[in-house]
Amino acid sequence: MSILTFRNVSLRYPPRAGRGGAAEKLVLDGINLQVASDELVAIIGRSGSGKTSLLNLAAGFLEPTSGSITVDGVPIKGPNADRAVVFQDDALYPWLDARDNIALPFKLKGVPLAERREKAQQLLERVGLADAGDRRIWELSGGMRQRVGIARALAAEPRFLLLDEPLGALDALTRTRMQAFLLRIKAESGAGALLITHSIEEALLLGTRVVVLSPNPGRLTAEIEAGFNAEVLNGTPVATVKASPLFKRMHAGLNGLIQSTTDEELAA
Numbered sequence: 001m002s003i004l005t006f007r008n009v010s011l012r013y014p015p016r017a018g019r020g021g022a023a024e025k026l027v028l029d030g031i032n033l034q035v036a037s038d039e040l041v042a043i044i045g046r047s048g049s050g051k052t053s054l055l056n057l058a059a060g061f062l063e064p065t066s067g068s069i070t071v072d073g074v075p076i077k078g079p080n081a082d083r084a085v086v087f088q089d090d091a092l093y094p095w096l097d098a099r100d101n102i103a104l105p106f107k108l109k110g111v112p113l114a115e116r117r118e119k120a121q122q123l124l125e126r127v128g129l130a131d132a133g134d135r136r137i138w139e140l141s142g143g144m145r146q147r148v149g150i151a152r153a154l155a156a157e158p159r160f161l162l163l164d165e166p167l168g169a170l171d172a173l174t175r176t177r178m179q180a181f182l183l184r185i186k187a188e189s190g191a192g193a194l195l196i197t198h199s200i201e202e203a204l205l206l207g208t209r210v211v212v213l214s215p216n217p218g219r220l221t222a223e224i225e226a227g228f229n230a231e232v233l234n235g236t237p238v239a240t241v242k243a244s245p246l247f248k249r250m251h252a253g254l255n256g257l258i259q260s261t262t263d264e265e266l267a268a
């Protein structure tokens with residue numbers, strides 16, 4: 001079991017250069033958060049609330065201005081294979097086919113060609129793309145591309161999956177299918193997951209815990225436990241889960257929380 005911990009983390013961006021010279025900006029303020037291997041923590045917040053900044057901190061792409069971020073008590077120092085990132089835009093290499101995109105992390109580690117192709121094929125099978133290895137990236141649908149991106153993230157056997165709106169660019173039907181897929185992959189991998197989303201529905205459906213990030217500066221203002229992911233994993237259709245009275249009540253509650261923090265801010 002691993003634990004990713006944010007302790008009193010704040011992030012301030014330097015003033016933007018150029019016209020007007022916008023002032024220094026406090027984006028995240030006093031973030032305390034833990035993600036364990038058996039959790040999928042969904043962070044929900046409006047656009048601009050600091051979600052991507054928070055994920056970039058966890059990835060090690062950014063350093064906090066104050067506070068600490070640790071994995072099992074060890075401060076993180078930059079990006080590392082123990083934390084794999086999946087973005088909304090797949091970030092795949094268009095000049096490589098699906099298999100070689102997945103094999104790339106193995107290549108960087110010096111794994112011989114035949115072995116890394118074999119490993120990539122196993123990962124393709126895991127994400128339901130056994131026959132798509134030879135296809136170029138532009139020959140894949142949006143959902144398939146995200147599966148390749150997820151397979152590549154799994155290649156490093158990370159302790160944490162950091163997912164920034166991974167399904168945000170998909171059409172509604174594909175998205176629903178990918179939500180169940182993501183839960184299954186996460187469970188099989190044994191990795192903890194931090195999922196950024198601006199969809200209340202997605203956060204409730206996938207999260208073991210849902211955390212609300214309120215903007216200006218980004219603060220974690222509410223946290224609820226959710227159990228719907230277990231239902232989806234047990235095979236209950238997503239549509240059935242979403243139609244349940246409890247789901248609807250919690251959805252309305254979260255909506256109210258996000259709305260109220262925004263109204264306060266407007267009134268201030």
Ligand SMILES: Nc1ncnc2c1ncn2[C@@H]1O[C@H](COP(=O)(O)OP(=O)(O)O)[C@@H](O)[C@H]1O
Binds near residue numbers: 014046047048
């Ligand atoms: N590199 C940067 N320099 C200055 N401000 C930034 C930078 N990146 C993001 N911001 C600002 O920080 C705030 C939060 O951005 P972001 O983390 O991308 O939020 P979200 O992902 O929730 O939309 C926004 O106001 C954005 O304009």
Ligand SMILES: [Mg+2]
Binds near residue numbers: 051052053
């Ligand atoms: Mg973002």
